[in-house]
Amino acid sequence: MSAQDDRPLLVAEGLSKHYGPHLGCADVSLDIHEGEVVAVVGESGSGKSTLLGLLSTQLLPSAGSVRYRMRDGEERDLFALGEAERRFLLRTDWGFVHQDARLGLRMGVSAGGNVGERLMATGWRHYGRIRAEAEQWLERVEIARDRIDDRPDTFSGGMRQRLQIAKNMVTRPRLIFMDEPTGGLDVSVQARLLDLIRSFVGDYGLAAVIVTHDLAVARLLSHRIVVMRHGRVIETGLTDQVLDDPREPYTQLLVASILQA
Amino acid sequence: MSDAATYNFGYLDEQTKRMIRRALLKAMAIPGYQVPFASREMPMPYGWGTGGVQVTASVLGADDTLKVIDQGADDTTNAVSIRKFFERTAGIATTTHTSEATVIQTRHRIPEAPLREGQILVYQVPIPEPLRFLEPRETETRRLHALEDYGLMQVKLYEDIARHGHIATTYAYPVKVDGRYIMDPSPTPKFDNPKMDMCPAIQLFGAGREKRIYALPPYTKVVSLDFEDHPFERTKFDRGCALCGSEGIYLDEVVTDDRGGRMFVCSDTDFCESQRAAPSEAGHGLHEVPR
Ligand SMILES: Nc1ncnc2c1ncn2[C@@H]1O[C@H](COP(=O)(O)OP(=O)(O)O)[C@@H](O)[C@H]1O
Ligand SMILES: [Mg+2]
Numbered sequence: 001m002s003a004q005d006d007r008p009l010l011v012a013e014g015l016s017k018h019y020g021p022h023l024g025c026a027d028v029s030l031d032i033h034e035g036e037v038v039a040v041v042g043e044s045g046s047g048k049s050t051l052l053g054l055l056s057t058q059l060l061p062s063a064g065s066v067r068y069r070m071r072d073g074e075e076r077d078l079f080a081l082g083e084a085e086r087r088f089l090l091r092t093d094w095g096f097v098h099q100d101a102r103l104g105l106r107m108g109v110s111a112g113g114n115v116g117e118r119l120m121a122t123g124w125r126h127y128g129r130i131r132a133e134a135e136q137w138l139e140r141v142e143i144a145r146d147r148i149d150d151r152p153d154t155f156s157g158g159m160r161q162r163l164q165i166a167k168n169m170v171t172r173p174r175l176i177f178m179d180e181p182t183g184g185l186d187v188s189v190q191a192r193l194l195d196l197i198r199s200f201v202g203d204y205g206l207a208a209v210i211v212t213h214d215l216a217v218a219r220l221l222s223h224r225i226v227v228m229r230h231g232r233v234i235e236t237g238l239t240d241q242v243l244d245d246p247r248e249p250y251t252q253l254l255v256a257s258i259l260q261a
Numbered sequence: 262m263s264d265a266a267t268y269n270f271g272y273l274d275e276q277t278k279r280m281i282r283r284a285l286l287k288a289m290a291i292p293g294y295q296v297p298f299a300s301r302e303m304p305m306p307y308g309w310g311t312g313g314v315q316v317t318a319s320v321l322g323a324d325d326t327l328k329v330i331d332q333g334a335d336d337t338t339n340a341v342s343i344r345k346f347f348e349r350t351a352g353i354a355t356t357t358h359t360s361e362a363t364v365i366q367t368r369h370r371i372p373e374a375p376l377r378e379g380q381i382l383v384y385q386v387p388i389p390e391p392l393r394f395l396e397p398r399e400t401e402t403r404r405l406h407a408l409e410d411y412g413l414m415q416v417k418l419y420e421d422i423a424r425h426g427h428i429a430t431t432y433a434y435p436v437k438v439d440g441r442y443i444m445d446p447s448p449t450p451k452f453d454n455p456k457m458d459m460c461p462a463i464q465l466f467g468a469g470r471e472k473r474i475y476a477l478p479p480y481t482k483v484v485s486l487d488f489e490d491h492p493f494e495r496t497k498f499d500r501g502c503a504l505c506g507s508e509g510i511y512l513d514e515v516v517t518d519d520r521g522g523r524m525f526v527c528s529d530t531d532f533c534e535s536q537r538a539a540p541s542e543a544g545h546g547l548h549e550v551p552r
Contacts, residue, residue, distance in 0.1 A: 083404075083407075083408060084408045084409075084410075087408060087410060091412075106416075109416060109420060110420060110423050110424075112419070112423055113416050113419050113420050113423065116416065116419055117412055117413070117416050118412070120412045120415035120416055120419065121410065121411075121412025121413075121415075122412070125415070125487075125488055125489050126488060126489045126490050127419065127422055127488040127489075127490050127491050128490050130419065131423075148423075149423050149424070
């Protein structure tokens with residue numbers, strides 16, 4: 001899609017995070033290219049969410065840096081951005097899909113209002129056009145247009161996740177962060193959501209960082225995989241390679257346990 | 262008048278008035294920005310305009326003439342008691358005539374008669390924060406203001422249209438001040454919003470319980486938020502005042518008997534009386550209502 005620039009979109013170097021005496025994650029370096037999907041896997045407490053929080057500047061690192069290639073091509077140190085610039089980036093060029101939809105949606109605001117929020121925040125002031133755009137995105141995430149005025153608290157779990165995606169996609173972000181996006185959903189609902197995410201990544205050339213403890217999700221969605229343990233990256237590589245031929249004993253254990261399941 | 266000696270002029274001590282004036286000056290320097298101030302206990306309950314009273318006390322001078330209205334009326338309990346309060350504690354002149362007043366304290370309305378340079382309009386404000394019900398956290402709303410991050414406010418209007426087919430907000434209709442801060446003119450009816458725009462008088466807003474002051478210096482641009490395809494519309498009344506016949510002004514519905522009889526009359530009682538006193542001029546200049 002955007003092959004004119006093969007510099008990485010995002011470059012993280014030496015990221016560490018301490019929560020007081022507790023280690024969140026330590027010395028993580030990572031590149032993300034345009035259109036690339038990276039899965040971060042590992043057991044509970046291994047530092048996946050901490051890493052995602054650091055990459056997306058929701059958390060301040062104890063050490064390390066994150067650089068990002070902005071839409072104008074300029075590479076910026078994200079932790080040196082002003083608050084206004086950072087917020088603008090977050091709601092235009094980035095998306096964030098939470099496991100708990102209540103963190104990503106305004107439950108008291110209609111589906112249309114949720115999807116329209118980013119547009120309005122970036123200056124759209126024509127109700128009819130905002131609504132038409134919201135309808136289109138609802139349709140793309142397979143939510144019936146006539147649900148546009150319903151609030152997400154009347155939606156099923158799967159629909160809420162799809163609404164989160166629509167809400168993020170209206171500004172055509174280049175990078176989307178997802179923390180256990182399929183967590184807590186029924187298997188059939190999961191499958192449908194994964195399908196949708198996969199086609200969006202393909203259709204819109206999205207880059208994504210997906211945190212999951214589910215290796216099947218990583219296998220289905222990601223190009224590259226990052227295995228974490230005790231806050232550190234212990235193995236990284238192409239998804240198929242790592243899952244079919246894990247080098248680290250811990251990764252072998254992870255893969256074996258999913259195969260048994 | 263002997264009471265006046267019992268209190269400092271205007272009830273508040275000079276120290277407190279200076280503190281409030283500093284907040285007022287800051288508010289005037291940053292139109293629409295909510296300035297925190299150390300609100301004092303007043304000898305009246307919150308909800309009775311303690312914020313407005315403190316502001317009024319801080320701007321009153323011995324030569325001032327004060328008018329106090331509640332809704333549009335000078336003769337409601339609240340208006341009368343505030344007027345009496347300042348008669349007693351400051352010994353200043355009071356009036357019900359908009360044109361004679363130098364300071365006007367109001368709870369809801371902006372008088373129909375145009376305000377002029379040299380006048381000060383003081384609003385009693387219950388809830389100063391326009392983003393409050395969208396975002397209850399004070400730290401977050403302050404940040405949204407600081408970053409001029411106002412998408413949420415527009416979402417509220419979007420929801421209004423989605424639900425009602427039009428922007429159904431009729432009171433406390435949000436405005437953008439001087440192209441920067443979003444401000445709640447609460448609890449004035451949106452009918453009065455256009456009067457705030459480029460007003461020659463000073464407009465001061467005091468919220469006592471919430472400890473906030475904000476201001477509009479004379480001739481400040483005040484724009485009501487809207488959508489291109491759902492522009493702000495001033496409330497229109499399809500009739501004139503049953504008493505004075507004026508049109509294009511804000512009407513209150515009043516019950517006239519116990520058999521459901523009703524009529525619509527001027528909410529601004531002083532305006533209504535002056536129109537009836539000078540019937541030849543009734544309605545003069547009122548048809549050129551700005552949007
Ligand atoms: N806010 C916090 N305060 C203290 N410790 C935390 C906090 N958040 C996470 N941790 C700790 O950091 C480590 C990594 O947590 P987390 O990033 O949530 O892992 P994961 O997402 O892989 O389950 C864990 O030991 C966790 O207890
Ligand atoms: Mg986690």
